[in-house]
Amino acid sequence: MNDFYYTPNPDVVHKIQQWDFELLGNKIAFTTDNGVFSKKRVDYGSIVLMNAFNISKIPSGKILDLGCGYGPVGIALAKKYTDREFDLVDVNNRALSLAQTNAKNNGVDNRLTIYNSNIYENVQSKYAAIVVNPPIRAGKMVVNTMLSKAKNHLVPSGTLTAVLQKKQGAPSAKKLMKSTFGNCEIIKKDKGYYILESIYNGDK
Numbered sequence: 001m002n003d004f005y006y007t008p009n010p011d012v013v014h015k016i017q018q019w020d021f022e023l024l025g026n027k028i029a030f031t032t033d034n035g036v037f038s039k040k041r042v043d044y045g046s047i048v049l050m051n052a053f054n055i056s057k058i059p060s061g062k063i064l065d066l067g068c069g070y071g072p073v074g075i076a077l078a079k080k081y082t083d084r085e086f087d088l089v090d091v092n093n094r095a096l097s098l099a100q101t102n103a104k105n106n107g108v109d110n111r112l113t114i115y116n117s118n119i120y121e122n123v124q125s126k127y128a129a130i131v132v133n134p135p136i137r138a139g140k141m142v143v144n145t146m147l148s149k150a151k152n153h154l155v156p157s158g159t160l161t162a163v164l165q166k167k168q169g170a171p172s173a174k175k176l177m178k179s180t181f182g183n184c185e186i187i188k189k190d191k192g193y194y195i196l197e198s199i200y201n202g203d204k
């Protein structure tokens, strides 16, 4: 049996929970279950990430919520920024099915596309922004690939915005993002969570 939230099909008995949570000024109804990340409340790092995300800095186009879990980041951003479309991807099918339910129950499913992808494996589009709260427990290879390959999935001037705790590798993630993109800023620090942001300036 495994209840690892970062596997395709967590083998753990279902325990559906429903609760409301205020994000970016909107009350959002969530359904969660065992076998998904942060099932009892929205993760604090994800809240810091969505609060720091600055829509006015990004070009026009779709936004990718990478490792969406049951959907808090993508759904909260979609509720707030009603002229944008979003793709939500995750490797965990249970999380994806909850994200679909949550998108529908909060009236944003018409602007969200939710699908399975192991990192960027099934990601075809280029995005105005990628937001990610990476799965530290899945290991460095997964986290580093999410950060370093983001470049291939952004339009010029698009941004990668990531949240990591200082103690879980934010400084080395910053170095990796800087070496990949040529730039990386810490745009927010809150209770040990760092929000790192890089801009894709196009390949010259």
Ligand SMILES: C[S@@+](CC[C@H](N)C(=O)[O-])C[C@H]1O[C@@H](n2cnc3c(N)ncnc32)[C@H](O)[C@@H]1O
Pocket (backbone or CB within 6 Å): 005, 006, 007, 037, 038, 043, 046, 066, 067, 068, 069, 070, 071, 072, 073, 089, 090, 091, 092, 095, 117, 118, 119, 120, 133, 134, 135, 136, 138, 142
């Ligand atoms: C830290 S959680 C964040 C979840 C969600 N964004 C949130 O705010 O609650 C990281 C997510 O990455 C997903 N993940 C793990 N490995 C992955 C992979 N190889 N490809 C895509 N997603 C993955 C996990 O299933 C998990 O939902």
